Amino acid sequence: QSALTQPPSASGSPGQSVTISCTGTSSDVGGYNFVSWYQQHPGKAPKLMIYEVNKRPSGVPDRFSGSKSGNTASLTVSGLQAEDEADYYCSSYAGYNDFGVFGTGTEVTVL
């Protein structure tokens, strides 16, 4: 199973918005509403930020939102803050096991 495709980097100034794409196929992203997003700060473990395309776990700020169109999912971070600078990974169910496939990762820089 191939990794989902994400842009290597994205950036924005404090207060602005940044959107990260996650492109798969009709066998994963496009076929199911089970896309999740993880935030990872340097040297730290990943943290779940979005699941089932657009749901936020308790404690995740509503500045983080998710969407999907066709085979591409997106994560938008609104009102960028310095603490949002991190790597972000998408993941999608792909139908062949219960654990899915990860994206290639995007490094978000707050300018």
Next chain:
Amino acid sequence: EVQLLDSGGGLVQPGGSLRLSCSASGFTFSSHAMSWVRQAPGKGLEWVSGIDGPGATTYYADSVKGRFTISRDNSKDTVYLQMNRLRAEDTAIYYCAKKQWRVPSTLDYWGLGTLVIVSS
């Protein structure tokens, strides 16, 4: 509070073996599938292996199939990853993660990770 404490990493020679452990607390362990995810130095996340709640069904990435074995002891709230015939490309931080109940491909809690270095 959910906690996952992964351990067992270290330096091992190519061809050698290592067993990772992940001790869980704060949730009904036997009800949740568990997974191992790794991250090579400077690289992205790679799903490695998963196991269902009862321990009856296991899953592996092609890159480790036939060399790694995932198991769990629900009486000890612990999941394991037995790694045999290790290669240099297995060098990574290995994270234990809990799968969200009834939500495919969603890992809602992660351990801090344990570093495995395969080198002579």
